Amino acid sequence: MERQLKSVRMVFLDMDGTIYHGGTLFPTTLPFLEFLRKRGIGYAFLSNNSSYSTEEYVAKLHRMGIETTAENFYTSTCYTIDFLKRNHPEIKRIHLFGMPCIRPEFTAAGFEFDDETPQAVIVAFHRAFHYDDLCRTAYLLRKGIPGFATHPDVYCPTDQPTWLPDCGAITRCLEVSTNTKLKVLGKPDPGMLREAAARYAVPVEQCLMAGDRLATDIALGQNAGAVTCHILQPGADLVVPENIHPDFQVNNLGELQRIWEHV
Template sequence: MPGRLKQVRQVFLDMDGTIYHGETLFPTTIPFLDFLKERGIGYAFLSNNSSFSTAEYVEKLRGMGIESGPENFYTSTCYTIDYLKRKCPEIRKLHLFGMPCIRPEFEAAGFELTDTEPQAVVVAFHRDFHYRDLCRAAWFLRQGVPGYATHPDVFCPTDLPTWLPDCGAVTKCLEASTNVKLKVLGKPDPGMLVEAAARRGVGTGECLMAGDRLATDIALGVNAGALTCHILAPGADLVVPEGIRPDYQVNNLGELKRIWEHV
């Protein structure tokens, strides 16, 4: 395994639960990123959370002391756009069930967002929807319009005294109420890591995927043939998946850094 660490040219990091929790940056994050820079290893943040735009993530990390740009992020929104353009080029008109902040990303990619006669329904993590929005998405699905979900997470982590049902929970609601299956993208779909790695000119075998969720972060790396590191975090997985074994398991990125320093 140490030999494979020597081959890593690109590290992909989950965000919440891996580099920060809620609004609190972990003290091991910046030293780990500095370590990667010193070794000439690229890094990017890979998130399933489609309720924030890339620009908002850039600002969030800047507020935590991490200077980054859009090129340092690849979200499930990005992957959904790439997937539709690559696999379904005939689809240009979308009904988006999602936060207003991600609409410009679809529009910049050439999609028309519409509430009438869409060619596909895209379900994202929507933190501010009304019941009528859910009903509208369900109506299109019942009319035979194909549906795509940005990611499968059923809850989103938070450091606040609340619980956040995520895109996966809404997807299950829509599927149950319409008897229609949606195509679920995002981690652990290996295509997400393949696309993110290709953007950076590396193969997945030269990548390391680090995250706190076995069911999404680590399964993504395993499915795509990348090296994996599980950051231990209680409650990250509601149900621990069987058969997903990370290459490394540590308490934080500082521990991974110490392992890597001796390779």
């Protein structure tokens, strides 16, 4: 099985639960990234969390001691934009149910915001919405405007004494209340990893996907045909999925590094 690592040219890393938890960087993260640099292996951070902009993620990792740029990130927001442009080039006007910080990413991609006559409704992880925002989004979906959700996660991990319902939970609320279905993007949709790999000009078969959630991170890699590494974090999956089998299963990135060093 270790032979699979020989062909890996690009590593995609989930963030919370894989390289850090909340505001705490895992001690194995920086040594692992340095190991990849020395081996000439690329890496990028792949996140479903669409409540932060890429610039905010760059700043967060910088505060943790990881020097990186926007080029090292591919989020579910990025994938939603790529998916729409590739599969629905006719969509130009959107209604966004999401944090204000991600609006510039849609604007930069050529989309316009229209809360009256949009061609599509985009549902992201919104941590600061007013009930009226939810109602407006539901109204547009009920009118028949097609809806797209950035990712299916029903909760977001945190190291604080609270619980964070995520985009998947909001999506289900909207679907039930309007009797409609949204197209759900993000991990584990294999298209997300294929689009990310294409950005770095690496065949997906030469990529490794590492993350703590079997249902999203590992399923993504398995669905796309990449090598997978499950980082064990108790409780990461609310419901443990069947038929998801990672190529490697370790407690942290340090253990993966030690395996790789002997390949």
